[in-house]
Amino acid sequence: MPTLDLALSSLRDLNGALQTHTDGSNDTAFEVLNPRGQHAVAVGVNAPVTIDVRGSVGYYCGGMNQQARITVHGSAGPGVGENMMSGTVTVRGDASQYAGATGRGGLLVIDGNASSRCGISMKGIDIVVRGNVGHMSAFMAQAGNLVVLGNAGEALGDSIYEARLFVRGDVTSLGADCIEKDMRPEHHEALARLLDDAGITGVATTEFRRYGSARRLYTFNIDNADAY
Amino acid sequence: MSYRTPPTTPRKSATFDDYTLSEIRRAAATGIYDIRGGGAKRRLPHFDDLLFLGASMSRYPLEGYREKCATNVVLGTRHAKTPIELKIPITIAGMSFGSLSANAKEALGRGATLSGTSTTTGDGGMTNEERQHSQLLVYQYLPSRYGMNPDDLRRADAIEVVVGQGAKPGGGGMLLGQKISDRVAEMRTLPKGIDQRSACRHPDWTGPDDLEIKILELREITGWEKPIYVKIGSSRPYYDVALAVKAGADVVVVDGMQGGTAATQEVFIEHVGIPTLGCIRPAVKALQDLGLHRKVQLIVSGGIRSGADVAKALALGADAVSIGTAALVAIGDNDPQYEAEYQQLGTTAGAYDDWHEGRDPAGITTQDPVLSQRLDPARAGRLLANYLKVMTLEAQTIARACGHNHVHNLEPEDLCALTIEAAAMAHVPLAGTTWIPGTGGC
Numbered sequence: 001m002p003t004l005d006l007a008l009s010s011l012r013d014l015n016g017a018l019q020t021h022t023d024g025s026n027d028t029a030f031e032v033l034n035p036r037g038q039h040a041v042a043v044g045v046n047a048p049v050t051i052d053v054r055g056s057v058g059y060y061c062g063g064m065n066q067q068a069r070i071t072v073h074g075s076a077g078p079g080v081g082e083n084m085m086s087g088t089v090t091v092r093g094d095a096s097q098y099a100g101a102t103g104r105g106g107l108l109v110i111d112g113n114a115s116s117r118c119g120i121s122m123k124g125i126d127i128v129v130r131g132n133v134g135h136m137s138a139f140m141a142q143a144g145n146l147v148v149l150g151n152a153g154e155a156l157g158d159s160i161y162e163a164r165l166f167v168r169g170d171v172t173s174l175g176a177d178c179i180e181k182d183m184r185p186e187h188h189e190a191l192a193r194l195l196d197d198a199g200i201t202g203v204a205t206t207e208f209r210r211y212g213s214a215r216r217l218y219t220f221n222i223d224n225a226d227a228y
Numbered sequence: 229m230s231y232r233t234p235p236t237t238p239r240k241s242a243t244f245d246d247y248t249l250s251e252i253r254r255a256a257a258t259g260i261y262d263i264r265g266g267g268a269k270r271r272l273p274h275f276d277d278l279l280f281l282g283a284s285m286s287r288y289p290l291e292g293y294r295e296k297c298a299t300n301v302v303l304g305t306r307h308a309k310t311p312i313e314l315k316i317p318i319t320i321a322g323m324s325f326g327s328l329s330a331n332a333k334e335a336l337g338r339g340a341t342l343s344g345t346s347t348t349t350g351d352g353g354m355t356n357e358e359r360q361h362s363q364l365l366v367y368q369y370l371p372s373r374y375g376m377n378p379d380d381l382r383r384a385d386a387i388e389v390v391v392g393q394g395a396k397p398g399g400g401g402m403l404l405g406q407k408i409s410d411r412v413a414e415m416r417t418l419p420k421g422i423d424q425r426s427a428c429r430h431p432d433w434t435g436p437d438d439l440e441i442k443i444l445e446l447r448e449i450t451g452w453e454k455p456i457y458v459k460i461g462s463s464r465p466y467y468d469v470a471l472a473v474k475a476g477a478d479v480v481v482v483d484g485m486q487g488g489t490a491a492t493q494e495v496f497i498e499h500v501g502i503p504t505l506g507c508i509r510p511a512v513k514a515l516q517d518l519g520l521h522r523k524v525q526l527i528v529s530g531g532i533r534s535g536a537d538v539a540k541a542l543a544l545g546a547d548a549v550s551i552g553t554a555a556l557v558a559i560g561d562n563d564p565q566y567e568a569e570y571q572q573l574g575t576t577a578g579a580y581d582d583w584h585e586g587r588d589p590a591g592i593t594t595q596d597p598v599l600s601q602r603l604d605p606a607r608a609g610r611l612l613a614n615y616l617k618v619m620t621l622e623a624q625t626i627a628r629a630c631g632h633n634h635v636h637n638l639e640p641e642d643l644c645a646l647t648i649e650a651a652a653m654a655h656v657p658l659a660g661t662t663w664i665p666g667t668g669g670c
Contacts, residue, residue, distance in 0.1 A: 040448045044378055064378040083376055083377070120431040142417045142418060162419060
């Protein structure tokens with residue numbers, strides 16, 4: 001397993017090595033040492049490799065990920081897994097704001113809590129948070145699933161489009177045009193798959209409530225002006 | 229003998245003019261603000277208020293047809309491994325597929341490529357047609373991130389982080405349901421037919437310190453190859469440019485309030501931001517104060533119409549200009565040949581600005597498949613190339629007349645102003661005087 005030590009080499013060397021991985025290479029598992037809160041660790045990777053980051057990272061770890069399975073054995077700064085397309089990003093600790101922002105695919109798992117605006121403008125990504133999420137999470141969320149095993153802060157799903165939100169705990173408040181919806185069989189099935197993908201066991205899908213768009217703000221109507 | 233009091237001529241209020249009265253009636257009837265495309269329509273201090281002095285006793289001119297006057301410009305020399313090299317200092321501004329038809333985007337790419345310059349995507353992602361027909365394509369990185377993906381980032385020639393635009397500094401994009409076709413909806417991951425209102429600020433960073441980290445991430449994803457532009461709307465150009473440079477920009481784009489938009493509130497277009505003329509000198513001063521003028525390139529946009537405007541912007545210190553509205557006019561927007569149809573839409577050629585409704589007779593600001601077919605992208609591309617050629621020749625003509633062998637050698641000393649306002653904004657003397665009002669600050 002190649003080991004890349006950020007105490008000894010530059011961020012460019014690290015990302016360059018991860019981004020130039022070619023099909024057929026035997027080196028499919030990388031270990032990153034001493035991240036020490038550096039930003040943009042393991043961004044723009046486009047290969048089915050495993051990357052274990054031993055420590056906490058700064059902004060945008062795993063940004064725009066394609067195919068790679070990235071695990072942060074620590075906490076992550078803002079924008080972890082931003083705009084990821086596929087693959088998996090797992091944070092063993094907590095995540096700061098904007099986790100999974102604008103993500104278009106793949107799975108982001110946060111074992112701890114996520115701060116505000118988790119899943120902002122998400123466009124197809126699946127996000128599973130074992131702890132709580134902060135305010136304005138899933139703001140303008142367009143597609144994908146946000147699963148929260150803990151509580152959600154204020155204005156969950158404000159101005160949401162077609163993303164699906166599953167929350168097991170309390171929701172402080174719902175944002176504009178976000179409403180609670182029925183959990184139909186297909187939602188239980190989808191949620192069970194998401195929990196399984198995230199490696200979460202012993203939690204029943206019946207413990208969750210589903211939230212989504214009321215679709216009242218999809219077309220501009222002056223009578224809805226007070227909603228903003 | 230009867231005496232009749234002489235009648236006075238009916239007088240309309242300058243404050244409550246015909247347009248204002250009609251807008252009050254429209255607002256009263258609908259209860260909703262007016263939405264339109266384009267930039268500020270009000271009279272503003274502009275390049276028309278500046279004149280070149282030309283050569284005389286103290287300077288000698290260059291021969292118009294014998295001595296060279298170069299127009300090339302290199303953008304992105306600060307950090308990028310692969311700067312962009314343009315033959316002319318005029319680029320095509322960002323306009324989205326969605327707001328424009330696919331044929332219009334293709335035409336812009338064709339025209340820019342024929343002219344050796346770049347075109348720019350917009351708030352809707354990159355289309356294959358656009359990439360295929362644009363030799364140099366700048367990929368916009370916007371708050372909405374519609375269609376954003378690393379593959380398109382890698383196949384772009386430069387990346388433009390859009391903080392704002394001149395028509396609406398502080399505002400997000402708007403694309404109403406009439407234009408959210410199946411293809412547009414798919415590219416933006418939105419339901420078809422909704423009124424799309426983009427976010428006004430980026431979802432994963434706020435402020436210049438965050439932007440510095442965001443730019444680091446974009447450079448890491450693209451191997452430090454692409455020039456990274458930062459586009460700002462005209463607001464506080466001195467500080468905004470300085471902060472964009474601090475954040476790591478290779479190129480700063482400053483868009484004045486005459487710069488167009490696909491759609492936003494009329495009140496936003498006309499009342500937020502400052503004129504293009506007022507942006508340039510503060511932007512240049514910010515770069516000079518940092519010792520980075522000509523090292524971080526400055527692109528100016530908003531109301532550029534002719535080679536004279538290009539030359540004036542460059543003389544004030546810009547490295548290049550960008551055109552949007554003028555490029556659309558060149559390929560057929562508001563063409564009088566469609567006057568009868570403009571009349572049916574309640575307007576007239578030259579005034580049509582309901583671009584958000586998607587019924588453009590010229591087939592440019594529409595997603596209607598029938599209307600879109602009216603625009604032949606190959607022919608429209610040639611029209612744009614012709615127009616860019618004329619602008620370039622005009623700018624060269626002026627530069628030679630001022631004695632310069634490169635358009636970048638034009639300087640403020642070549643200019644004077646016709647009005648006190650223009651003199652103050654452009655920091656050049658009022659014609660016939662040595663007076664530059666407002667030189668106490670920037």
